[in-house]
Amino acid sequence: GAGVSQSPSNKVTEKGKDVELRCDPISGHTALYWYRQRLGQGLEFLIYFQGNSAPDKSGLPSDRFSAERTGESVSTLTIQRTQQEDSAVYLCASAATSGTVEQYFGPGTRLTVT
Amino acid sequence: AQSVTQLDSHVSVSEGTPVLLRCNYSSSYSPSLFWYVQHPNKGLQLLLKYTSAATLVKGINGFEAEFKKSETSFHLTKPSAHMSDAAEYFCVVSLSPSGGYNKLIFGAGTRLAVHP
Numbered sequence: 758g759a760g761v762s763q764s765p766s767n768k769v770t771e772k773g774k775d776v777e778l779r780c781d782p783i784s785g786h787t788a789l790y791w792y793r794q795r796l797g798q799g800l801e802f803l804i805y806f807q808g809n810s811a812p813d814k815s816g817l818p819s820d821r822f823s824a825e826r827t828g829e830s831v832s833t834l835t836i837q838r839t840q841q842e843d844s845a846v847y848l849c850a851s852a853a854t855s856g857t858v859e860q861y862f863g864p865g866t867r868l869t870v871t
Numbered sequence: 872a873q874s875v876t877q878l879d880s881h882v883s884v885s886e887g888t889p890v891l892l893r894c895n896y897s898s899s900y901s902p903s904l905f906w907y908v909q910h911p912n913k914g915l916q917l918l919l920k921y922t923s924a925a926t927l928v929k930g931i932n933g934f935e936a937e938f939k940k941s942e943t944s945f946h947l948t949k950p951s952a953h954m955s956d957a958a959e960y961f962c963v964v965s966l967s968p969s970g971g972y973n974k975l976i977f978g979a980g981t982r983l984a985v986h987p
Binding site for chain 1: 903905907913914915916917920922961965971972973974975976977978979980
């Protein structure tokens with residue numbers, strides 16, 4: 758079956774522009790997570806969705822970052838007024854339920870802010 | 872607070888020799904621990920997981936890890952390295968806030984190089 762997919766795979770944008778990153782989780786997975794991986798570092802948690810609600814947004818770095826999930830499926834991560842420090846790989850993961858420990862990761866979106 | 876420390880940022884081994892990637896964790900309760908692998912230009916793949924069952928955990932591709940509570944360690948090993956094992960390896964602990972979900976806390980990663 759299909760895994761987690763993300764689009765675009767690469768995004769180059771100018772400083773100050775807004776970007777939208779998309780995640781399609783595994784069908785039927787109710788839990789969805791976003792992480793960020795800066796160059797040479799491990800992943801940082803950004804936000805968690807259970808269904809369409811986001812009980813934990815504690816990892817979002819600033820109010821320029823927001824995310825939503827519709828239809829208990831697709832999620833979009835939006836970064837407004839991008840800054841160079843936003844350059845990173847953004848990864849999405851899904852899990853069958855909130856209590857499931859195993860998360861399945863997508864290939865990521867590499868964001869470069871020039 | 873939960874955290875993981877990967878003791879080596881880079882490890883280099885010869886093909887056919889043993890691999891040891893070291894990880895120490897900090898947790899206020901019995902944790903769930905994982906090792907993930909990231910090959911160049913590929914997504915993260917789960918190698919193995921520990922969730923309070925057997926302390927010696929076997930994963931894919933011949934890797935295994937042993938949970939040692941007294942040493943707060945979860946080192947990853949493989950008896951004989953293969954060229955295809957060259958990748959970035961992440962030790963991960965699961966933080967389970969109230970609400971029953973799993974926030975993964977990643978170590979900084981260890982880059983494994985395998986040379987002929």
